[in-house]
Amino acid sequence: MSRYLWPMALAIFLILYFFLGERLPYNGGLGFDGYFYGTLAQDVPGVLGKGIPDYYLDRILPSLIIWLSAKATGLSLTTADQVVDAFHIYNSLLLVGAALLWVRLSRTLELSAEVTAIGVASLFLNWTVLKQFEYFAVQTDATALAAGVLASLCVIERRYLLLAFVGVLTSFAFKAVMPLVAPLILFVLPAPEKAPPRFSSWLPAATTALAVTIILYAIFWKHFQIAAGGAPVDFAALPLSIAIVAFYVYYVVRSVPVVRIVTSCRLAAVKAIGVFVMLWGVRAAVLAVMARAYANGIQIVDLKSFFLGTAVVSVAKPGVFLIAHVTVFGPAFVLFLWYLRLVIDAAARHSAGAALFMMAVLALGFDSESRAMTFAYPLIVTFLCIALQQLAINRTFAAAFVVCSLLLSRCYLPLNALGMAAIGPSPLKDLGALLLFPWQWVIMNIGPWMGWVGYVANLMMTGLVTIVLLALRPVAGPVRAP
DSSP: OGGGHHHHHHHHHHHHHHHHOOOOOGGGGTOSHHHHHHHHHHOHHHHHHHOBOGGGGGGOHHHHHHHHHHHHHTOOOOSHHHHHHHHHHHHHHHHHHHHHHHHHHHHHTTOOHHHHHHHHHHHHSSHIIIIIHHHTOOSSHHHHHHHHHHHHHHHHTTOHHHHHHHHHHHTTTSTTHHHHHHHHHHOOSOOOOOOOOGGGGTHHHHHHHHHHHHHHIIIIISOOOOOTTSOOOOTTTHHHHHHHHHHHHHHHHHHSOHHHHHHTOOOOOHHHHHHHHHHHHHHHHHHHHHHHHHBOOOOSOOHHHHHHHHHHHTTSSTTHHHHHHHHHHOTHHHHHHHTHHHHHHHHHHHOHHHHHHHHHHHHHTTOSOGGGGTTTHHHHHHHHHHHHTTBOOOHHHHHHHHHHHHHHHTTTOOTTTTTGGGTOSSOOSOGGGGGSTTHHHHHTTSGGGOOHHHHHHHHHHHHHHHHHHHHSOOOBOOOOOO
């Protein structure tokens, strides 16, 4: 019964926030991208008929669900406030459902009460859930997070047919879902322990050199500029920034048995693979038809710009991508990196595809806009919890983790009282204002828009939490009974 107290507490928080919580004043609460999602939810046929950028074609699912729900129930979505309320209710139902799925997942894995609490705090006691999803609710991210929890349950219970449907459906709400789901379905056999090949010794150094070369190429050869309003690269701190990225790459590649994982990939779940490939083909056909009928030809971001931009934003400030991930998702990311080899081994014992998935997430970690990992994050937490089961997790550490999660969540910050109420609904003419307060209260957790004051504040909180958790960190020992 104690496990269900967590979903109940989350539901109470979301209900109270609906009536008492503050909302982003900009664009009537819709925000930036939320303006598109909100107007689409009001009139899907009308907005699509006018034409939309290709970028949004595969992000319309939440708006479509809300529009259909309003039509079915007769609810009005004529004002921005009504749209924000509808998204809040939609997000809340998804989050509570995800919390209930985590209860089942924790029981399936036979997690101890302490590890279960760490998993709940990792998933739901963070900036993303307690503040971002509520303060500017008109987004697709809550859909991705809830779908990620369901996908994690499918992986652990080896329900690969259901995982195929979850992946395809979620891909109409969030980017990069299909490539992430693919290895989980294609390579379901475990990656057995093998002696590392001889060239594994130089692979970390070679990969690090390649990563640094790409960063230098993007900055000095292509002269890639971060989008307007984003934090420019600080060239005085660039050597330190590149050194931190180099250390991250070297540490990750050295901790991950890349060759063992790749050479263990074998196709097995033929039926699930066939369904997944068929669904991916259907998805591609649907998007092609939609693009022909509704796309207006406006390109927001192409694939090349995404990769170059990822390389550049990772070094805008020293270690900004790591700081952003911790401040957005919470201290679980600290434990994930500290116990990386244990986490990867847990994934590899489950399947080579799960280990490949974790490798892809670590590559995504370069992008300091942490929301790119929203769908993948629940599976990170799942295998982190499996790894933590091997350690002597005590109540003191679990309690400290929960407290640190609440500290980093900043759910206690009254953003409107701190200046956001003065923003108003007017269009933002100077995007450079995003690097200043009061805007920094909202987006200083997002790496590409993290100003120096926000960076220092986040660095201090990240450092404090890291010191506390590593000082109390569990060591190898007997596993506590669930």
